[in-house]
Amino acid sequence: MSAHKPLVWLPACHRNLDLCDPGGYTVLADRYAAAVCGLGLQPVLFPMAGAADVADLLPLVDGVLLTGSPSNVEASHFGASALASDLLDPRRDRLTMALVPAAVAAGTPLFGVCRGLQEMNVALGGSLYQQVHVETGLLDHREPEGEPEEVQFAVRHEVIFKSGSAFMEWAGGERAMVNSLHGQGIKRLGQGLMAEAMAPDGLVEGVHVEGARAFAYGVQWHPEWRHEQTPFYQRTLQAFAQACAEHCRRRMGPCA
Numbered sequence: 001m002s003a004h005k006p007l008v009w010l011p012a013c014h015r016n017l018d019l020c021d022p023g024g025y026t027v028l029a030d031r032y033a034a035a036v037c038g039l040g041l042q043p044v045l046f047p048m049a050g051a052a053d054v055a056d057l058l059p060l061v062d063g064v065l066l067t068g069s070p071s072n073v074e075a076s077h078f079g080a081s082a083l084a085s086d087l088l089d090p091r092r093d094r095l096t097m098a099l100v101p102a103a104v105a106a107g108t109p110l111f112g113v114c115r116g117l118q119e120m121n122v123a124l125g126g127s128l129y130q131q132v133h134v135e136t137g138l139l140d141h142r143e144p145e146g147e148p149e150e151v152q153f154a155v156r157h158e159v160i161f162k163s164g165s166a167f168m169e170w171a172g173g174e175r176a177m178v179n180s181l182h183g184q185g186i187k188r189l190g191q192g193l194m195a196e197a198m199a200p201d202g203l204v205e206g207v208h209v210e211g212a213r214a215f216a217y218g219v220q221w222h223p224e225w226r227h228e229q230t231p232f233y234q235r236t237l238q239a240f241a242q243a244c245a246e247h248c249r250r251r252m253g254p255c256a
């Protein structure tokens with residue numbers, strides 16, 4: 001029997017692109033899919049999938065990676081009002097608000113990156129700062145506009161890890177420099193989330209689902225960026241990949 005590749009669900013974004021078809025498009029940054037492939041996993045999309053499809057689709061996969069996106073989690077999901085400047089993706093929000101608790105309950109490995117961390121937090125009852133940079137005492141965590149990707153994704157600030165956390169293990173120490181490309185940030189932690197990585201201004205940038213049956217972490221930074229050259233990022237992703245492979249073996253038998 002040939003070994004199966006663990007399947008990882010990447011909930012995509014939705015955009016109205018100015019192409020020949022004026023309708024909407026399902027989009028995913030290749031950077032995330034490439035990182036998943038590089039880990040020996042198979043990224044999958046379920047176009048048009050909504051909250052009602054989660055029960056049927058989640059058992060088909062071995063992990064969920066919630067990617068980053070320029071769009072913001074709609075403030076109505078955490079009891080606030082959207083800003084006129086918000087780029088929104090209500091279809092993605094509706095899906096991930098259902099997918100996060102379902103993945104945690106099912107013991108499906110779950111990794112949230114940037115917007116994905118924010119989705120985990122809001123889906124579990126937490127809230128967000130909508131503009132971190134206007135909050136007293138907090139830094140500006142946005143990337144420099146108009147700069148090339150190499151500059152935008154360059155390391156920007158330190159994060160300090162909770163003693164004994166997996167983050168410390170992956171980083172090989174109690175702190176690390178990370179990139180920062182976000183305007184929103186965690187305000188009130190969601191239920192069951194433990195803060196395990198903090199920015200110098202106290203913003204929570206790394207979380208772990210307490211008592212999770214499988215890998216269940218979220219980070220505000222981007223470990224998929226040049227992960228082959230960054231041991232901390234690579235070890236984080238490899239831990240997620242290992243959890244997905246273990247899930248695949250339980251689900252399918254021999255897995256790659």
Ligand SMILES: N[C@@H](CCC(=O)NCCCC(=O)O)C(=O)O
Nearest residue numbers: 068069070071114115182183184
């Ligand atoms: N819009 C949210 C989340 C920010 C985020 O995910 N940034 C990544 C952008 C690059 C990419 O698409 O991966 C916020 O501003 O906090």
